[in-house]
Amino acid sequence: MSSKGLRILVPVKRVIDYQIRPRVNKTKTAIETTGVKFSINPFDDIALEEALRIKEKKKATVDAIHAISIGPSKSQDILRNCLAKGADTSTLVDAGSQELEPLAVAKILKQVVEKQGSNLVILGKQAIDDDNNNTGQMLAGMLNWPQATNAANVEFENGGDRIKITREVDGGEEIVSAPLPLVITTDLRLNQPRYVGLQNLMKAKKKPMDKLKLKDFADLDLESRLKLLQVVEPEPRSPGIKVGSVDELVQNLKDAKAI
Amino acid sequence: MIRSSVLRPLCRLTVSKPWGKFRIPQTVSSPCLKATYATKVTPKLTAEAYPSVKRDSKYKQLSSEDITFFESILSQQELLQANDQDALEFYNEDWMRKYRGQSRLVLRPKTVQKVSQILKYCNDNHIAVVPQGGNTGLVGGSVPIFDEVILSLNYLNQVRDFDPVSGILKCDAGLILENADQYLAEHGYIFPLDLGAKGSCHVGGVVATNAGGLRLLRYGSLHGSVLGLEVVLPNGDIVSSMHALRKDNTGYDLKQLFIGSEGTIGVITGVSILTPPRPKAFNVSFLALENFQAVQNVFVKAKKDLAEILSAFEFMDSYSQDLTKKHVENLNHPFEEEHPFYVLIETSGSNKEHDDAKLEAFLESVIEDGLVVDGVVAQDETELQNLWQWRELIPESAQAGGGVYKYDISLPLKDLYSLVEAANQRLEQVGILGDAPKPVIRAIGYGHVGDGNLHLNVAVREYSKQVEEALEPFVYEFVSSKQGSISAEHGLGFQKKNYIGYTKTGPEIKLIKDLKNHYDPNGILNPYKYI
Numbered sequence: 001m002s003s004k005g006l007r008i009l010v011p012v013k014r015v016i017d018y019q020i021r022p023r024v025n026k027t028k029t030a031i032e033t034t035g036v037k038f039s040i041n042p043f044d045d046i047a048l049e050e051a052l053r054i055k056e057k058k059k060a061t062v063d064a065i066h067a068i069s070i071g072p073s074k075s076q077d078i079l080r081n082c083l084a085k086g087a088d089t090s091t092l093v094d095a096g097s098q099e100l101e102p103l104a105v106a107k108i109l110k111q112v113v114e115k116q117g118s119n120l121v122i123l124g125k126q127a128i129d130d131d132n133n134n135t136g137q138m139l140a141g142m143l144n145w146p147q148a149t150n151a152a153n154v155e156f157e158n159g160g161d162r163i164k165i166t167r168e169v170d171g172g173e174e175i176v177s178a179p180l181p182l183v184i185t186t187d188l189r190l191n192q193p194r195y196v197g198l199q200n201l202m203k204a205k206k207k208p209m210d211k212l213k214l215k216d217f218a219d220l221d222l223e224s225r226l227k228l229l230q231v232v233e234p235e236p237r238s239p240g241i242k243v244g245s246v247d248e249l250v251q252n253l254k255d256a257k258a259i
Numbered sequence: 260m261i262r263s264s265v266l267r268p269l270c271r272l273t274v275s276k277p278w279g280k281f282r283i284p285q286t287v288s289s290p291c292l293k294a295t296y297a298t299k300v301t302p303k304l305t306a307e308a309y310p311s312v313k314r315d316s317k318y319k320q321l322s323s324e325d326i327t328f329f330e331s332i333l334s335q336q337e338l339l340q341a342n343d344q345d346a347l348e349f350y351n352e353d354w355m356r357k358y359r360g361q362s363r364l365v366l367r368p369k370t371v372q373k374v375s376q377i378l379k380y381c382n383d384n385h386i387a388v389v390p391q392g393g394n395t396g397l398v399g400g401s402v403p404i405f406d407e408v409i410l411s412l413n414y415l416n417q418v419r420d421f422d423p424v425s426g427i428l429k430c431d432a433g434l435i436l437e438n439a440d441q442y443l444a445e446h447g448y449i450f451p452l453d454l455g456a457k458g459s460c461h462v463g464g465v466v467a468t469n470a471g472g473l474r475l476l477r478y479g480s481l482h483g484s485v486l487g488l489e490v491v492l493p494n495g496d497i498v499s500s501m502h503a504l505r506k507d508n509t510g511y512d513l514k515q516l517f518i519g520s521e522g523t524i525g526v527i528t529g530v531s532i533l534t535p536p537r538p539k540a541f542n543v544s545f546l547a548l549e550n551f552q553a554v555q556n557v558f559v560k561a562k563k564d565l566a567e568i569l570s571a572f573e574f575m576d577s578y579s580q581d582l583t584k585k586h587v588e589n590l591n592h593p594f595e596e597e598h599p600f601y602v603l604i605e606t607s608g609s610n611k612e613h614d615d616a617k618l619e620a621f622l623e624s625v626i627e628d629g630l631v632v633d634g635v636v637a638q639d640e641t642e643l644q645n646l647w648q649w650r651e652l653i654p655e656s657a658q659a660g661g662g663v664y665k666y667d668i669s670l671p672l673k674d675l676y677s678l679v680e681a682a683n684q685r686l687e688q689v690g691i692l693g694d695a696p697k698p699v700i701r702a703i704g705y706g707h708v709g710d711g712n713l714h715l716n717v718a719v720r721e722y723s724k725q726v727e728e729a730l731e732p733f734v735y736e737f738v739s740s741k742q743g744s745i746s747a748e749h750g751l752g753f754q755k756k757n758y759i760g761y762t763k764t765g766p767e768i769k770l771i772k773d774l775k776n777h778y779d780p781n782g783i784l785n786p787y788k789y790i
């Protein structure tokens with residue numbers, strides 16, 4: 001067991017619910033968000049679950065689990081669920097309506113890691129709205145920590161000093177091991193998150209939520225580096241056709257160079 | 260709300276959702292069923308299982324001239340004949356695999372005119388006909404008993420018209436309920452009825468059975484929302500009230516007669532129905548309770564506190580969850596510990612924040628009052644759907660062990676659950692409940708508390724006379740003694756034909772018989788059933 005207990009940071013993002021089909025707005029500048037259901041990014045839910053399991057199953061000594069969300073003020077809804085599920089404390093960085101790029105998010109997280117004294121960050125491998133898949137990587141780079149991405153299994157070794165991570169890679173698995181401090185990004189198979197219990201949801205009201213604004217990070221350059229030009233819907237699939245005979249089917253497949 | 264539907268074979272939720280270029284693997288959100296149909300063995304012929312029911316010789320046996328006639332008006336695709344490879348099991352066997360008919364001919368007309376021609380011919384020639392929708396009925400009403408011709412509405416399945424101002428949908432009877440609902444969702448509306456069989460059952464079928472389902476609490480019965488029907492009478496006459504208005508008090512309200520008539524006096528070919536705007540915000544909470552009294556108390560409180568946003572209140576006993584846990588894979592039950600009763604509460608409304616606040620205040624108070632011992636709330640759409648699965652997969656799970664005897668009754672709320680207890684007691688006394696080889700696995704209870712409606716399901720390892728005799732008329736007598744109804748929503752069909760007297764009085768039964776004889780003097784429609 002390491003001398004110091006784990007202080008886990010779990011960043012979570014509020015995104016359009018994954019069951020909802022996103023629609024592009026009329027001016028093609030963004031996704032329509034009015035009247036649309038938002039939920040926790042599913043990968044982040046998995047990240048939180050993993051932190052909770054490390055604590056509950058006593059895989060290692062956990063001193064604190066801190067959840068943080070950077071986004072609109074409504075992100076506090078998902079933070080409250082995190083607290084209800086078992087996070088000890090939380091921070092909301094209210095960005096208002098400002099969209100932040102992963103680099104800006106990573107910069108903020110770095111400061112929070114330092115302030116919280118975190119030694120393990122577990123976060124989703126990507127947010128399902130922008131599919132960037134690079135916040136965890138950039139954070140690890142800036143902290144100069146090792147990173148294990150796309151985790152499908154997390155185990156503690158050597159009395160808790162090292163973590164062995166099974167990574168999902170194309171067509172198989174890769175098993176890596178690293179010492180703390182460490183950044184882990186989660187993949188889908190890692191675990192199945194729990195439901196939010198009612199009693200805990202009520203108790204969570206009393207748990208602390210620090211509220212910060214972007215201006216509290218005034219020393220950071222959070223400007224976007226990319227300019228969004230246009231958002232477009234995928235091409236609609238052309239409808240199927242009915243063929244009258246096997247010969248016709250074969251001919252069609254040949255024409256389409258499918259065989 | 261997009262809930263996955265029951266009744267597609269095997270892993271019904273296999274369609275994975277693209278997330279950018281990634282895909283969610285099956286294991287994350289898609290429960291897999293171990294089996295879809297009840298028994299794998301072919302059910303007994305109904306004629307053999309119920310030898311006291313005899314084929315009526317007044318009905319003509321099909322001849323080659325009859326086939327020639329049908330071939331003259333129908334295309335190849337619209338006519339199916341039994342042959343060595345295919346005994347038309349799909350149409351002859353019911354969803355529970357409890358009944359099996361011996362029809363040799365299925366007609367699937369694509370136009371209302373053809374339905375009319377078929378019925379007129381059958382009426383003139385005394386050929387018995389079974390109207391069939393999605394064949395998900397639970398009382399053996401949708402399949403033939405002997406050699407009746409099956410008239411399937413499968414190909415009469417188009418939306419005819421939708422008015423986005425009034426919300427009036429006009430469609431063919433054979434439109435699948437889920438397709439109707441998806442069509443309406445595109446326009447911001449919702450079908451005022453929802454049930455576990457939505458992926459297969461027809462709009463016409465739910466009207467013919469006056470199905471209740473999961474949204475009745477909110478949107479009321481089809482007797483209120485159906486505005487007009489197009490019906491073909493046995494003599495071939497097409498009677499239409501499809502252009503009916505919301506308000507129209509000119510003469511008898513004839514369409515009401517066909518809602519719940521189970522194919523005995525006419526074939527429904529078109530439905531005009533008033534649909535409500537689709538709620539924007541849904542919430543689902545799943546609660547654990549100690550006893551049935553608590554279920555009632557929470558219900559009363561939910562009606563008061565949640566008022567206009569309460570859209571479903573379903574209860575389940577622990578046995579029903581046990582069977583479902585055994586039947587589904589990859590679906591987390593909300594609670595690790597077992598509890599005697601569970602309740603699923605759904606709210607739906609137009610303002611998420613408003614609904615959230617209301618629900619939260621309600622949940623807090625039921626927990627503080629000790630009415631509820633544990634509970635969860637869905638934090639996203641996936642969890643919401645998964646929680647619903649624990650209710651919606653019960654019917655399938657109940658029969659996965661071999662078969663199921665289904666009793667769908669209305670009882671005064673205070674007596675609702677006592678029937679399940681009485682049934683288990685009786686089965687135990689008779690000595691047929693227990694581990695294999697005893698035939699009965701367990702009697703379970705669940706249902707729409709909001710409507711005073713209990714589903715008593717007796718899960719069995721196989722269908723047998725012994726079990727049936729232990730349960731019938733026992734169940735009906737029990738219900739009758741409490742002034743309940745022996746069929747709350749599934750209808751009479753074949754199963755309950757002889758038991759209508761437990762709920763309806765002599766004069767009522769006479770009126771029903773008179774009507775049947777008036778509309779169908781030759782008795783060609785759905786014989787051996789209903790009355």
Ligand SMILES: Cc1cc2nc3c(=O)[nH]c(=O)nc-3n(C[C@H](O)[C@H](O)[C@H](O)COP(=O)(O)OP(=O)(O)OC[C@H]3O[C@@H](n4cnc5c(N)ncnc54)[C@H](O)[C@@H]3O)c2cc1C
Binds near residue numbers: 469
């Ligand atoms: C998993 C499951 C869950 C269910 N849940 C509920 C529930 O919550 N509430 C509820 O009320 N019911 C429920 N049911 C039973 C319900 O009665 C049927 O699912 C549905 O209403 C029948 O529709 P169908 O198109 O399958 O009709 P079928 O089963 O094909 O036919 C049912 C009866 O209607 C007649 N019929 C069908 N179509 C027509 C037509 N166009 N014209 C004239 N007669 C016709 C048939 O002759 C038969 O008598 C459930 C069934 C299943 C399998």
